[in-house]
Amino acid sequence: MRSRYGNPARTAWLVLAGLVVFMLVLAGCGSSSSDTTGGGSSEEALQKLGKGEGEVSLISWAGYVEPEWSKPFEQKTGCKVNNKVAGTSDEMVKLMSSGQYDGVSASGNATARLVAAGYVSPVNTDLVPNYKTVFSDLKDQPYNTFEGVNYGIPHGRGANLLMWNGNDVKPAPTSWNVTMDPKVAAKYKGKISQYDDPMSIAEAAVYLKAHETSLGIENPYELNEEQFNAAVELLKEQQPNVGEYWGEAAKQISGFANGDNTVGTTWQYQYFALKEEGVPVAASPAKQGFLPEEGATGWSDTWMIAKNAQHPNCMYEWMNWIIEPKVNAEVAEYFGEAPAQEKACEETKNPNFCAEYHAEEPDFWKRVYYWETPLADCGNGEEDCMDYNDWVKAWTSIKG
């Protein structure tokens, strides 16, 4: 029996469906996403510092924003610090895309992407007095300066560590083969801890650069197809031995603390946290530069300011504060990284800190391959390197 109310109701449904289709068409033609393929931000840097806005929202790596120095900052400037800890650069880029944050401590595999996407503004270093005394080999680098324009304030730099449980892993490893060579890694099957991020492909490339010289790997982030496939293959062979892929620093801490993991890539933050808990962890010693024999991937981080940040003045205050000599010294010693501020070396509790961490030795850092955004442009005239999308897809395949 046909309902008396059929036709008007049917019309109503059709109208609704039409509205949805209309929205789709709008989305397709509208300007909700940018059509640009790269290109820097056209936003001008802040010209003059004004009054603090009372608040600042940051995205940072674990251990970068701690009460030890964020509370004094709040008292001094009146800017309350809201901090979100992110585990990977991908997470940082995603958070920045929401436009909800004022700044981010970005590594090299995020900075170029943030600039290309237009999520960050240039930084007017004249408004950051402490910038004058930042180490010169951190200024105007390809990861913080784009087309001659400065996009951030250096925070500090370090190398990724090889860490192991001294009770379970003997003898003390001097090479990455303990996690990268399938034969050696098999000894620790199910106990290896690997960073859950496509940057791990660069770790494999660093290993292959030393052990498979026929591949001719120069820069572990600029890999042609052959080099890339070799690195991916190595990681696929590693996968059955991996106990846990850690995407958050704290997850790795709990993994080592309860014995689920005994060896793997880490940051100094986890290393010191575990030592404090009394877990018998060890890492490549200072006399080796904290590096296994092949060298290591690492990072040189930059504080960047969001485009259309809601609290730009507080953000500039923060950027100046974090490279204040006393503060940068605290920051560096807390995390275990080389400071960005020259004068911080006079303020560290351990007088040899800067020497141990090679803060003043530009040559040392040639063995540390800072995280970078892989691009198709190999930088040597070739254009057939694998880009970041390839890295991400490969990482999904590696984990299986």
Add this chain to the structure above:
Amino acid sequence: MRLSRRAQALLRFAVGAALAFIYFPLVVIFIYAFNSSKILAWPPPSLTTEWFSKAFENEAAREAFFTSIKAGIAATAIALVLGTLASLAVARHRFFGRETISFLVILPIALPGIVTGVAISNTFTQVLNVPLSLFTVIVGHATFCIVVVYNNAVARLRRLSGSYEEASADLGAHTWQTFRYVTFPGMKSALIAGGLLAFALSFDEIIVTNFTIGAGEQTLPIWIFSNLFRPHELPIVNAVAVLTILISIIPVYLAHRLGGEDAAAPGRGGGGGVETEATAVP
């Protein structure tokens, strides 16, 4: 139903095993909340109540708790309104696409949370240019809470005869009066049960919230997530979880009491009452 001795024993065993399975991790959480060591080795070396006092003192936890309450109340209110409206239309009228409504209403909760979260978040930030905040969280929560209220309300309306409403109209009451004096009182306990379940859903939700919340605020699940892996904060998280369970005994008991009052449902066989609806669609 007559069951043999053996069948009865087996049944009791199955029930006991299921209950043990359900409560065993909760007991573990409970014990860890009193654990004196920060590293969660088993068994815990000794017990302490300091985490509970620390939980009360923790400002972020307190704020997160109240933010969750605010969001839950707002989302539940919206879900109550929208769910009731939809249920009245479906249970009391016939129209083209009536069957589709049930389908539509269940979609937000049946599709993966990450899809719902990202879709809503994208629409707000990119299409509408509305910044993320507690408001966007509430919109997200209300969307998947509608179904809980709707199902309870429809189930109840189907059991209440429509003839009461017709009689009321015949006696001269207009539509709003009929609703207020006849329909609503009949639905009330079903709506309360549905509302409580909706609140519980919103209170514990993490995935959609993760994508729709702004930078400066935290709901309780967000706070828990950010502290879950931090060894220094984890014991407080366990204490907070235990406190939440204890506090929630009140609303759960309330929901059951309301069911007890309305147990009389002739012709349906067996009790049921509002519990039958309170259990409809977590």
Add this chain to the structure above:
Amino acid sequence: MASEAVLERRSVGHRLAGLFQGRRRLQVGALLAGPVGWLVIGYLGSLAILLITAFWSVDPLSGLVVKNYTLENFETLFNEPVYREIVWRTVRTALLVTITDAIIAFPIAFYMAKVASRRGKALLVVGILLPLWSSYLVKVYAWRTILSSDGMLHWLLNPIGLDTPGYGMTAVWLVFSYLWLPYMILPIYAGLERIPDSLISASEDLGASPFTTFRRVILPLSFPAVVAGSIFTFSLTLGDYITPRLVSNEQFIGNVIFNNIANNQPLAAALALVPIVVMIAYLLVARKLGAFEHV
């Protein structure tokens, strides 16, 4: 006089309500405008805007969506075997969890509906609902510590020669079955409650053994309720990414979507279509089986 007494002024609200009197279409329209507008324009519209990006591509450097139509995302999903494995792994786990929960839930739901005293029933309902209020995250993390290599299970099982399964697919199956169990128990309980005791007595009077009564009366009548419960166990497992991340290294559909949503939204959207299509198909089947009356 009498005529004046009859002509009372009607309030605005009264007049407004009178507008709806007898006009069913207007009533239905007014009732549905809010919910359907919210769900169709707001929710489905948002979904559509997200899912259409599955047909677009992305700029590899900036991660921004580029609006030229292409099927390359679907090609990636079809050609790379890993995505098929991940989808199959997720669907397989969802089915396994659903079956496990149905098996565990049925006895306890039956006991609650047909055997327990009134007070026992009330206690059990409260007892089943209470764990739903404890935080999902804390429960999963508790399982993480229970399953760890020197956690509670190890401590419990080691003396008898067994050991914790550790992290992995077994852990994921265990934890998912644990988490969604109440969502299966409650609809089955409600469905069993609706089976009149008289039917069961009649079956027994006609000479059926308890098992036959169960098989030929109770099970068919409660089957739609089981399907209703399965909607939740299946959909919640299908979309979850937090549990696999916390108690295993396995990638589920949700994990891959989560990992790609930032830098390759088109691929994530394309992959998101899979659980959406699966769930819509599941819901259609469930509706046919009568589950929507029991949900």
